[in-house]
Amino acid sequence: DSGVTQTPKHLITATGQRVTLRCSPRSGDLSVYWYQQSLDQGLQFLIQYYNGEERAKGNILERFSAQQFPDLHSELNLSSLELGDSALYFCASSGRVTGETQYFGPGTRLLVL
């Protein structure tokens, strides 16, 4: 158990819908990262927050957004969902901004029908 929690574990929804994935980092960790893993694209870095501020952006679509709240939990919002958004979404946390071990949550499996 990494100490990072993600909810929900599974999500099934339809195209065009909007969903919110939630992540609680390990106690004391200030950085949260979001990743998407699909069969054809592998692990893709989406976005990183540090202590409430956006720190780095990767291959995140404009239909996706994220935020980190004062209690340090983070939410990833996915809107206008497409079939291709079906994937495993991981959140990871670390203690500092960069260069530290990232501890991964168990992931949220999203299926868009």
Place this chain on the structure above:
Amino acid sequence: QQPVQSPQAVILREGEDAVINCSSSKALYSVHWYRQKHGEAPVFLMILLKGGEQKGHDKISASFNEKKQQSSLYLTASQLSYSGTYFCGTLSTGNQFYFGTGTSLTVIP
């Protein structure tokens, strides 16, 4: 920008050694190595920081050549539990972090 790993896949017998390489086109601050088993989240193995250090624990070690922007992961005397997909992750300028293409490692008895 995504680092390239080689080989893509490798099958070993228990006790054999393997090397997985990770190569980036960008200057790197650090390289991270993770192992992921099917259906599970990636698990951290080690981080190598700029400075060309070599790290290791137990029978898994890694090196980082910052001049060549390459890292290698060495697995010696492989065990069945080593099976999984290995990813390198690279941190480069602009705080950009990318996972590599992945290497599937299968250890058979």
